[in-house]
Amino acid sequence: MSRSVRFVGRAVSGAVDVVVVGAGHAGLAMSRCLSDRGIDHVVLERGQVANTWRRERWDSLRLLSPNWMTRLPGHRYSGDDPDGYMSMPEVVRFISDYAGRIRAPVRTGVTVTSVNPAADGYRVGTDRGDWRCRAVVVASGACSHPAVPAVSDALPVSVRTYTTRTYRSPADLDSGGVLVVGSSATGLQLAQEIQRSGRPVTLAVGEHVRMPRVYRGKDIFWWMQRAGVLGQRYDEVDDIQRARRVPSPQLVGSPERVTLDLNVLRAEGVRTVGKLVSVRDGKALFSGSLRNHCAMADLKLGRLLDTIDGWILESGEAAAAHPPERFEPTGVDRSPALSLDLASGEIRSVVWATGYRADFSWLQLPVFDRKGRVRHDGGVVDAPGVYVMGLTFMRRRQSSFIAGAEDDARDLADHLAGYLDSLCGRRHASVGA
Numbered sequence: 438m439s440r441s442v443r444f445v446g447r448a449v450s451g452a453v454d455v456v457v458v459g460a461g462h463a464g465l466a467m468s469r470c471l472s473d474r475g476i477d478h479v480v481l482e483r484g485q486v487a488n489t490w491r492r493e494r495w496d497s498l499r500l501l502s503p504n505w506m507t508r509l510p511g512h513r514y515s516g517d518d519p520d521g522y523m524s525m526p527e528v529v530r531f532i533s534d535y536a537g538r539i540r541a542p543v544r545t546g547v548t549v550t551s552v553n554p555a556a557d558g559y560r561v562g563t564d565r566g567d568w569r570c571r572a573v574v575v576a577s578g579a580c581s582h583p584a585v586p587a588v589s590d591a592l593p594v595s596v597r598t599y600t601t602r603t604y605r606s607p608a609d610l611d612s613g614g615v616l617v618v619g620s621s622a623t624g625l626q627l628a629q630e631i632q633r634s635g636r637p638v639t640l641a642v643g644e645h646v647r648m649p650r651v652y653r654g655k656d657i658f659w660w661m662q663r664a665g666v667l668g669q670r671y672d673e674v675d676d677i678q679r680a681r682r683v684p685s686p687q688l689v690g691s692p693e694r695v696t697l698d699l700n701v702l703r704a705e706g707v708r709t710v711g712k713l714v715s716v717r718d719g720k721a722l723f724s725g726s727l728r729n730h731c732a733m734a735d736l737k738l739g740r741l742l743d744t745i746d747g748w749i750l751e752s753g754e755a756a757a758a759h760p761p762e763r764f765e766p767t768g769v770d771r772s773p774a775l776s777l778d779l780a781s782g783e784i785r786s787v788v789w790a791t792g793y794r795a796d797f798s799w800l801q802l803p804v805f806d807r808k809g810r811v812r813h814d815g816g817v818v819d820a821p822g823v824y825v826m827g828l829t830f831m832r833r834r835q836s837s838f839i840a841g842a843e844d845d846a847r848d849l850a851d852h853l854a855g856y857l858d859s860l861c862g863r864r865h866a867s868v869g870a
Contacts, residue, residue, distance in 0.1 A: 450566030453477045454857060456559070457574040458552075460486045460543045462509060462532050463827030464576030466842035468541040469510040470850035476857065480541055481563060483548040487532040489578060494525050496606045497630060499690035501622055503656050506840045509535050510847065520656065522690025528839075549577075553801045558822060562799075571860060572822035572853055575811075579828045579837065581796035585789045586618075591716035592787060593780045599788045601627075607634035611785040614638070616721065616777065618713050619790030620645040621684040625697050627790055629689075632707050639777060639784070640702065642727055643712035647734040647767065648686040650696045652745065654759035657688075664748035666741070667835040668844075671815050674830075681830045684792070685837075699731065699767050710774050719780035723773070731767035738764065795828070816849050822856055824849050 455471060457464045460482035471478045485491060500507065505519035512535050523531065536543060544565075551562035558571035583600035592598060597611060601623055607630060617628045620642040632638040648657050661667045674680045689697040699709055711727040746761050777784065797811055804820045806812050812819040815832045828836060832848060835841035 450563065450568050451479060452569040453479050454570060455479075455572045455574060455853065456481060456561045456568050456570040457576055458549050458561075459576035459578060459827075460536065460541070460545070461489055461576065461578055461827070462487070462535075462839045463578065463842045463846070464574070465532065465536050465539065465541055465543075466509050466846035467574050467576055467824075467826055467850060468543075469539045470846045471853070472539065472541075473510075474850055474854050476850075476854060478542065479568065480543040481547045481549055481561070481568070482543055482545045485545055486536045486543060487529045489580060490525055490528045490532065493580075493602050495601065495604050495627070496525075498626070499524050500528060500839070501686070501688045501690055502658055502838050502840060503690070506658055506662070506838070507531065508840050508843055510843050512538060520694065521692060549799055551799050551801050552823075571857060572824070574824045574826060574849070574853070575797065575800065575818075576826040577795070577797075579795045580793035582794050583789060584792045584794040586713075586791060588713065588716045589787075589789065593719050595782070596779050596784060597786045599786065601788075601790055601793075604788055607631050607636060610634075610636060610788075612636065613785030614783045616641065616713075616779075616784050616787045617790055618787065619643070619792065620687070620699070621790070621792070622686060622688050623792075624790035625687050625699075625702060626689050627788055628702055628707050629697065629705065631788070632702070632705055636786075637706070637708075638702075639708045639710060639774075640699075641711070641713040641721075641723060642699065642709050642730060643684075643724075644730055645684050645699075645734050646686040647698050647738045648688055648696075648741070649762075649764060650688060650691075650694050652742065652762060653749070656694070660745045660748075661741075662835075663752075664745050666744065667833070667838075667841075669834045671830060671832055677830065680834075681828075683830075700765060703768055708774070709769070710777070716779065719778065721777040721779055721784075723775050723777070725773075725775060727773045728769045731769055735766050816845060817852060822853070822860075824853060 454476050455478035457467055457478055457480040460480050464480050468480050499522040504514045504521050507514040548564045552573055553560050559573050561568040583602050585600060614637045615631050616639050617624050618641045628638045628640045652660055671677050687698050711723040711725055713721055714724050715722045749755050749758050802820050804812050804818050811825055813825055816825050818825055830836055832845045833841055836845055
């Protein structure tokens with residue numbers, strides 16, 4: 438029996454079983470899984486396929502995950518550089534080729550403006566008309582808008598500001614000093630790139646996750662995947678909300694497979710200070726927690742390496758692996774600066790590398806918690822027939838990586854198929870009565 442049910446009523450742009458919002462890697466992975474199950478659907482994309490990768494990333498960015506890890510349902514990296522890291526044009530090509538290969542029913546240039554309950558499911562409003570559906574998959578991603586803190590409003594007018602969406606290269610910046618705020622992968626990569634351009638960089642450091650690029654002869658993700666760290670499920674974690682707020686690891690994808698951490702940046706001349714807490718009277722004020730944040734990151738790094746070493750020993754792969762390694766503690770100045778005069782002219786630019794936030798303002802459903810986050814259980818939203826894809830640690834620790842979309846999409850497609858079957862069952866039972 439086909440699950441596809443067409444709707445009647447006032448004219449709409451279309452009626453399908455499922456509307457998928459977003460044609461990035463997560464939305465396309467779900468599209469493939471829905472097609473495999475014979476579920477009628479459409480994918481609505483405000484721009485082009487892979488729009489965020491195509492238009493909202495800086496020029497030198499590469500994936501943090503190696504090419505051998507880059508996969509989507511029914512599609513794998515097949516090039517001659519498995520240990521390399523895709524550039525943004527390569528990512529766009531990989532995802533765009535995938536959309537064509539699976540013949541995804543994508544409608545580009547369609548901006549979703551609302552999702553509201555309807556008698557038979559949901560009405561999805563767009564700038565090109567409405568769609569009716571029984572289920573909705575929100576795959577617009579967790580990186581809709583840069584998460585710029587409110588202290589940015591207090592910056593002196595003489596200081597130009599950039600986000601990870603507006604920054605493209607050091608050539609965008611004025612000559613002179615740069616304050617980079619944020620110490621995850623993005624912050625470190627931009628700090629190094631800008632420092633090497635001849636502009637002195639001060640890096641504001643908060644909580645972070647330190648990792649080597651290569652450990653015991655393999656990419657760190659190779660070990661994390663084999664040891665089950667990346668595949669750890671959301672329902673296996675004691676505090677999943679805390680786990681979802683953990684910063685992205687301090688890594689960089691480069692042909693040389695180099696490690697990038699605070700010690701590397703300090704050796705190149707980057708000045709490190711504590712977390713930016715406020716801007717007052719033209720001065721940036723930093724916390725005194727730099728040493729504690731670095732010590733905690735070093736401790737967690739040791740725990741990760743202990744986990745990997747334990748797995749190598751138990752799996753019998755010790756003979757094939759390089760010897761265990763431990764890394765120098767993160768260096769911290771004896772008295773890190775607690776303030777910086779932004780009005781003196783020393784700092785000409787501030788780059789906010791403070792992460793992203795999702796924009797689900799168009800989702801007109803009672804599914805948000807008091808902090809504005811979508812309530813979901815491993816991607817199953819707290820509303821019948823509504824799902825999310827691509828969020829951090831959504832179902833597994835690797836959910837936010839391209840490779841994580843495959844297993845997540847299959848799990849949620851199975852759940853969605855069961856939901857549609859239950860609707861058909863209830864409809865037939867009602868007719869029979």
